[in-house]
Amino acid sequence: MTARVFRNYIFRTHSWVGLHFSLSLAFLFLSGTLLVAGLELQLVGQPKVWNMSPASERTATFGQLYDAFEAEYPLATVSVIEKRPRPWLASQIIARMPWRESVSFWADPVDGTLVGASSTKGLHDLLRELHDNLLLKKQPAYLLVTSMSIILLVMSVTGMVNYRRFWKGLFRLPPKQSTRRIWLGSVHRLAAVWVIPMLFVIALTGFVFFLDGLGVEGSEPEAARAAERSAALPDGFNGGAIDRAEAVARDALPGFEPRFVVLPGWPTGGMEFFGDHADSLMSIGVYRVAVDPTNFEVLGAFAPSDVKGIARIRPLVTMLHYGTWGGMFSRAFWILFGLAAFGIALTGMLIFASRRSSIPLQATMHGPLRRFWRGLGIMRWGYLLLVLAITMAGIYTYSSAFERQIRLQPGSPDELIQLMAKRSLRAGEAYSLTLRVTDPDVKTATLQLNAGPEQTVLLHAGDGARAGTADIQPGTGDNTILLRLTGADGETRSLTYMLGRPVW
Template identity: 40%
Template sequence: MARKIRNRLFRLHTWIGLYLSAFFTFMFLTGTLLVAGLEIESIGRPAIWTTLEEDKRTASFGQIYDGIKSAHPEGDVFVILKQPTSWFVDRTYGRTGWGENINYWTNPTTGTVIHETRDIGFNTILGGLHDTFLIDKRIVFILISAMSIPLLFQMVSGLITYRRFWKGFFRWPSSSGGFRSWAGGAHRLAALWAAPLVFLIAITSFFFLLGGLGIEGGKLKFQPPAPREAALPDGFDGSVIDAAEAHARAALPGFQPVNLAIPGGKAGSLRFFGLHQDFSYLRGEITVAVDPLTLEVLNIYTPADFRGLARLNHLMELLHYGVWGGAYSMVLWIILGLVATALAFTGSLVYAARLAPTVSTGSSNLRFWRRMGPLRWVYLLVLLATLFAVSWRLHSDAYIPSRVHPVDAKGAVAQLVLHEPLRRGTLIEIELRIGAPDVSAALVEVNGTAAQSVNLVRDGDKALGRFRFEPLETENEVIAYLKKPDGTEQKVTFRMGSPIW
């Protein structure tokens, strides 16, 4: 009976491996690269690397904010990460004056900006490939995460069918029995060493599947701040942030904030995220919300306040991404990830060798490809779609339109829309969208030049027009004069700042 069960498990293990080995090879390889994706992307950026000791990284959140606003006064700051890793300077997610998402890298001692990087790069594209094949649909994420179930079955069934597997940890594959024997030995050896990682990846991926299906556990509820007229109150600067941090620390003695989220809307609060000696890093972060207007501490949440699956979310992410132990766990995950990649790849070699044991490897691989049936064309279509998605993401036409809001009026009055990025020496066309009613004509003054007329096209209650714009090396400003039939005129000013690239 035991032999029959093992034989059935082996046949099912082989059948699943036939169809999914290519998929698992791709996922393990991209996941392994993602562990150090940002490091790989930043090889040519020496400015953002540092060897500065932690006690010398003294720049406060307020200093970082002021440093960014000093270098890019028209830009916005969203999230500040102090010491994202021990080898990188401080990182901030923000937006340029012309509305393009950007990463600001600042000196960990002074808070001054030392480098800027674009939002899309090797790491983000690789992450998109790994998560959804760059198809940003929830259903794709769910389907990919669901592969954690057959992955877990493959590991369990493989260990069951590999009798006395505990004796094979140091059994090097032999080539004396031919290619098939070597491939089988390599597959079994890789499986044993990769088993801990593969089990963790399967479990954490299944957890992400539950999240994709909406099973996430209880979410934190934050008390609304005092009413204010804008996302940030008048006079908001680094000193306000530092004062808010002081209130957060006083409200929870021992709290060490490491990240800060700055509100992007009128109903948001300053949220400090960090550590506390009473809670392990593996359990999660402390969150303290502070009203940016009154500096009142609104909420304090510890890992003990999470409910349901939300309690495990932080731990699952640390384990899946390999950052639970800093640089040491990252290196371990990369090594084991390469072994897991070899595991999936040698699985296909074993099947190919079994199909054609007496012919060349190339011919057996061709038979392996044909044996996959209609699914091989699905793989081919996915590959072609992925290559197209990557080329599109890297192409200039893939730029996500950005919006510039006026500095002297509400955004509903008018806004500029850039369908291509602002770059040095590059002439672009900008769209003027007018939301104010009854505007019959518009003039635009570009960087102090004579005002030019814009041909407007009505779109319901709105009006649209386009004009050409050539950026200067210094500040770039557009002034729009909106004219109504009764002769009244409204002046609207847009400031985009100087090009970074």
């Protein structure tokens, strides 16, 4: 095979793969680029959560952040506290409200006072789910997305082979006087030679995610179980317990610098601290120490060297893939290069279309894009089906019409009585409740909000139980629901549901 024949074969491979997959790559480039700054875009309207305090002034401990939050929302359940999620953002506290909505709270890193809140189902989460699994949240969708790393690697290699002496094109600007095809090809090659290092990084790290999705995950050491207790957190748990556990974690792993803590969610779980080592050159990865919240015994202290297989390099792969390896500057580079990569995919589509037409450069893009779409052949129907699936998944995930009913928990649980709600609590908005009674002795039920007027809940026969509905109007203060149940003998018993105050 001569060199000319080989290059012609490579060119055809590059063109064919690009025709059929450039649309997918363009979508992933754009969504990934937006995801790099997704959290910042979501918080752009909340100036108080932006905080440029240096690390030396971020003196609020995990315990202080916890206590400050508990003073505002004592009924919520804290799951994660992170001191410095971004150098330009406040400290973050992720908590679950009594109506089971997860919310990110932002606190001043100096004194711990709350300065804002944002939904965990906002723009950042939407972009992450789009980029990771197309909102479908299924393993095949994740594998489909991560398999695009192989396509990207093929496109990068064939493009370099096809563009002989590509390094000479770093400063070769597109000619001013040229046909559409020549101009588009020049822009395509110019952007590609600058972005190719990032494309290789994205392709290789994406392939690691693909292997992870196939089950080639490696292994991480597991911490021992904590002493069993009656609840996820022991009685009297407060910020002081977290600070004491952090001190134990630092002693267990000298040089350990915790960045965030995950509080236990079950009666035998421990507090887990994650962070770096004071000597960052020792190894790249996450250090982890688990501490029993009851007796403060160390349940496990692990360094990156304790992690085996792909799991060991996963933190490095994640930093490289999402451009977080160099802080603000690497994020800026990744956004710039990501937009350029999107441009490469777009010009590739237009180059294909220009080969099929002699329409001058001044024509609109409507014609070229139509020719590209028709050139996809039968694969365009696959794209349409995928867009339809993404749209339906987005509606199902983010529309309030499909919110799942959740069961509110009273102070004293009663398995025969269920009070259900279908949406998140919002101040000033009607909150619909469904009462489901399986206790045959209950004849009537009334519901009262914050010592206000009582309303009768009419119970109707249903699927093995009686059910009724009621609407309440939550206020900005504490919202306490008193449910009174009256039996056939006239005896009354009560259940109290404490929802606390709404976030918004």
